[in-house]
Amino acid sequence: MSQSQQPTRPQDANAASFAREGALAPPRAPYTPPTPPDPIEAGALARAQAGDHQAFEQLYVLHKRRIYSLCLRMVGSIAEAEDLTQEVFLQLHRKICTFRGDSAFSTWLHRLAINVVLMQLRKKGLSVISLDEAMEPAPNEGPGRSFGAADPALSGTIDRLALEQAVCDLPAGYRLIFILHDVEGYEHNEIASMLECSIGNSKSQLHKARLKLRDAMRSHPVKEAQP
Amino acid sequence: MSDETRTMTCAEFHALLPDFIGSGKNAANHPHIQSCALCSALLADLETIAEAARHLFPAVEPPDELWEHIDSAIKNEKDAPKKL
Numbered sequence: 001m002s003q004s005q006q007p008t009r010p011q012d013a014n015a016a017s018f019a020r021e022g023a024l025a026p027p028r029a030p031y032t033p034p035t036p037p038d039p040i041e042a043g044a045l046a047r048a049q050a051g052d053h054q055a056f057e058q059l060y061v062l063h064k065r066r067i068y069s070l071c072l073r074m075v076g077s078i079a080e081a082e083d084l085t086q087e088v089f090l091q092l093h094r095k096i097c098t099f100r101g102d103s104a105f106s107t108w109l110h111r112l113a114i115n116v117v118l119m120q121l122r123k124k125g126l127s128v129i130s131l132d133e134a135m136e137p138a139p140n141e142g143p144g145r146s147f148g149a150a151d152p153a154l155s156g157t158i159d160r161l162a163l164e165q166a167v168c169d170l171p172a173g174y175r176l177i178f179i180l181h182d183v184e185g186y187e188h189n190e191i192a193s194m195l196e197c198s199i200g201n202s203k204s205q206l207h208k209a210r211l212k213l214r215d216a217m218r219s220h221p222v223k224e225a226q227p
Numbered sequence: 228m229s230d231e232t233r234t235m236t237c238a239e240f241h242a243l244l245p246d247f248i249g250s251g252k253n254a255a256n257h258p259h260i261q262s263c264a265l266c267s268a269l270l271a272d273l274e275t276i277a278e279a280a281r282h283l284f285p286a287v288e289p290p291d292e293l294w295e296h297i298d299s300a301i302k303n304e305k306d307a308p309k310k311l
Contacts, residue, residue, distance in 0.1 A: 056301075057294065065286050065288050068287065068288070069285075069286040072284065085289055085293060086300060089297045090301065093301050093304075094304075157275075158275060158276070163276070179284075182280035206245070210276050211273075217276070
């Protein structure tokens with residue numbers, strides 16, 4: 001089974017229009033599958049819903065890469081990402097009969113995975129329920145150097161690994177919204193719904209996350225651009 | 228251009244920036260950007276970061292043994308006595 005059959009991240013489908021409009025303009029259309037339903041997936045799904053365990057394994061093979069990668073992006077730890085991926089597919093096994101096809105299966109599973117990760121983050125103490133207060137950093141944590149700073153701007157090319165590290169170093173709330181919006185391609189209204197916060201808060205947190213990343217990248221020694 | 232935008236300070240422009248995100252407006256066209264090198268550089272940096280984000284954390288395969296753990300957990304769930 002080819003991995004190319006897996007749906008792309010929502011951001012990938014509209015990358016061209018995003019580049020045209022500028023990165024701060026609305027980047028993407030709402031999350032829709034870029035390709036028609038995969039007949040192999042549809043068959044496996046129907047059989048898995050009927051209790052066929054081999055078909056469920058086929059669904060795992062089709063979606064494991066995307067779900068594991070999502071978990072890894074959101075928590076930044078391989079061990080946790082493995083545990084979360086396991087929990088996602090356990091939940092899928094329990095709930096697969098409730099999938100009615102109102103959205104693409106990949107969309108439904110992606111959302112299920114995000115909910116599993118958010119539940120885990122809540123257990124660990126990140127209050128994503130009251131984001132407006134809990135995710136607001138202390139005054140000394142907020143973006144500092146960006147505002148009115150006169151240091152040189154980023155050169156336009158960024159060391160990808162350094163930026164990934166900077167994202168991992170963000171406070172959990174900032175990281176979550178940056179990953180969901182800028183990496184996974186969700187819109188602010190979708191993020192607000194998932195995190196039970198206001199759209200304005202989602203926008204504000206994303207902006208602060210980008211400012212912190214800017215500060216981190218300007219502190220990072222300039223290296224050769226990644227190939 | 229209104230007097231309000233012509234005299235906008237950097238702080239006032241910064242306060243607007245989160246609302247530009249997802250609004251459909253292109254912040255690069257804002258009058259303040261045309262006359263402020265600092266805010267123009269800030270905007271360029273934020274755009275660079277947002278653009279770079281789409282290439283971060285490339286997809287990776289989970290370890291092969293993960294399915295065995297999932298398979299085993301599913302079987303354990305099936306075998307477990309159901310709660311009344």
